[in-house]
């Protein structure tokens with residue numbers, strides 16, 4: 001039994017990603033989920049089944065935040081609510097776990113960071129990729145000097161489930177996500193910054209809506225949609241998908257280039273209509289390169305080349321990632337445990353609110369570029385008063 005006083009948790013957006021709360025609820029360690037807010041009554045009902053009949057339920061997140069018996073909240077609602085809900089939670093004196101992307105605009109992120117600073121609250125961003133084993137392995141290799149000084153980071157991102165995940169509901173509309181480039185790549189831009197040890201200073205991008213606008217079968221406006229309903233059937237090819245969102249105005253193919261503030265270069269390529277689903281990272285340094293194949297532990301390998309050769313598909317060294325328990329490639333239990341340790345014990349953290357803001361800033365700038373003749377867009381750095389507040393944050397914390 002823990003000797004710490006009970007930590008009481010509320011959840012805004014209890015369905016979907018709100019399932020993270022199950023990793024937090026540990027009454028034997030004095031951590032208890034005590035309330036949930038969601039606009040969907042069915043989701044609230046299933047939340048009650050998980051956490052017991054005494055749990056507080058509301059359709060209005062502001063009622064949850066009024067409660068003095070809640071210390072911290074998970075904000076796991078769709079992207080376009082993050083700014084208002086996170087700011088309100090911080091203003092109400094709660095510590096906050098906020099899902100990625102931090103917000104759908106850079107100004108929105110800055111408002112959240114200001115609210116954390118002004119209220120002296122803890123803000124933890126749900127960039128769970130930083131907890132995935134192959135990412136940690138690549139950072140360890142970089143930190144140990146295996147490839148010399150990092151000069152360029154590339155990521156190719158294949159998303160077979162793009163149609164199911166992003167073109168059936170709110171994700172498909174600019175007003176709710178800004179772009180799928182920002183929505184999905186906020187993870188990867190963060191990792192590219194992390195590997196580069198620098199933040200994007202200037203970006204440009206190209207992209208288009210190539211496939212999903214051609215799908216004629218759409219659901220009615222306002223119809224409740226279960227995005228996972230057809231996922232396991234793996235409909236193929238993408239043009240055969242049924243029940244897509246009535247409005248689709250985000251790109252399904254995008255490619256961005258990044259120049260970092262430390263002179264490193266990066267690029268990210270995303271396609272939402274590939275047959276397979278995985279990411280491929282390449283990091284090139286002055287004395288070698290590393291590359292990842294697959295992104296799930298148990299089926300993922302990192303290869304290192306550090307001797308001159310012509311073609312050696314297996315690299316000079318290979319590092320196989322063993323299987324891990326838990327959702328999101330084993331990262332979800334770790335990220336929730338770290339958030340709890342951070343708010344209770346001020347523990348060192350692996351994710352970074354400043355880096356999360358800078359990932360959104362790069363994603364927003366790239367979206368602006370691809371919709372404006374691919375022009376280069378410069379990114380305003382975060383004011384020093386704010387970076388100074390987030391002293392626990394590091395761009396590349398793992399293994400350092």
Ligand SMILES: NC(=O)c1ccc[n+]([C@@H]2O[C@H](COP(=O)([O-])OP(=O)(O)OC[C@H]3O[C@@H](n4cnc5c(N)ncnc54)[C@H](O)[C@@H]3O)[C@@H](O)[C@H]2O)c1
Nearest residue numbers: 013014015016017037038039040043076077078079099100
């Ligand atoms: N880190 C990751 O690996 C990861 C994975 C998936 C999604 N996400 C992020 O998590 C967030 C949620 O994504 P999701 O797919 O679970 O979304 P979702 O559409 O399933 O919504 C999550 C829940 O929020 C509820 N909700 C909607 N509007 C609300 C409001 N105004 N107030 C309270 N609740 C509301 C929904 O009813 C639902 O129960 C997004 O920001 C997404 O980008 C992160």
